[in-house]
Amino acid sequence: MSHAFVNLKPGVGKTTSAVWLAHALHESGIQPLLVDSDPASSALRWSELAGGFPFPVIALPVGDVHRRVNDFLGNRQAVVFDAPQLEDHAHIARSIMRYASEWIVPVTPAPIELDRMAPINSEMGDVQSLRARPARAAVLLNRTNRPDATRTGPDADAREALTERGFDVLSTHIPRLDLYAQSFGSPIDVKGSAYMDLADELIKRQDTV
Template identity: 50%
Template sequence: MTHTWALVNLKPGVGKSTTAVFAAQAAYEEGLKPLLVDADDGRSCLAAYNRADGFKWPVIGLAEPDLHRKLPDLDGGVDLVIIDVPQVEDHARIARGALRYADTWIVPVAPSHYEVDRMFEPPRGAADDSGRYRLLEFFEEVQDMRRSPADVVVSLNRTNRAKRTKTGPDAEVREALEDKGFEVLNTVIPWHDDRFRQAILPRTPGTNMRRLVRELLDRKGATQ
């Protein structure tokens, strides 16, 4: 069975590319064969791959709208496909194809109410108090195109603490997202600038990224 994950959000700068690279490395260290698909014109994942003179697993660039048709021809022989999806607000066609393919949609969010507000922007022309949200409507649209519903989860990254908390900004953002109907993963990714953003060669032993990958794999196994 090939696991298929898409890192997606309405806005850029939420940690999709960083999460994609380190999740792929964590999966490799867990004994899986990952394939990372850089579907963003920014090419952050490919840049990381080139800067490191390659990883022990492949990265391909495929910023095209029909990913749901092309990726099944490329995912043979791998255990996990991770797609770095461009921001939905500017690249809805590419994001739509990626989400039609991937069975798990991972929404990275930093623990600040500003980031939550950016994520829950209303559709163009809708009032701020309309109760309508552009990202949620996009998700509903793509779910209707699928044969079976995707599993949608939020990953809290750049958190203030290394574990799930009951109080403080991490807990407040978790509660705000759950109030919107999202399921938030138990594993959080704390802010370690030296380990993640400044790292040339990704390494994940002993980190929360390994636990995050195991939590995602366990979720999929529980639904089979």
């Protein structure tokens, strides 16, 4: 299993999602490697401030990540990538996308975020042409406005719009909560969180490949 959180812009929740998902996989019994490929090293710094994570975190902010990751994998069953924004570090992000079997795009259900999906889709199409096997791509609705499901109400419009444009939108969504927004630098208690649901959904998606 290998999952990469990618987007054009910074500040969309890539690092938060990568850190929480890695914890959720660990809690699910799948031992992950968390790869921080953002030159800002936010995930690595988070692990240091939190006194360490229960899995390894490595920094690989380089343009040949896809060639180096397996040197650090060992017997780990999953890799989670915190990718830098494509607009500033395209060579690193594209290298990650060449390796990861699933690309996850965190998207806030707001019109400006939906408008950015066309260039993201173009980038994904370019990288697919470099791969021997196509990667799966999915949208994760992030910082949603309501704690319950986004099947109805304001966030359902974003889900519908993305689906109509051909995007695979994950059933799991991440609500706008201080629990996630203010968690940087703190130890993670992932039990009962939306990220446990995300891990479960991603594990089941792997079973359908």
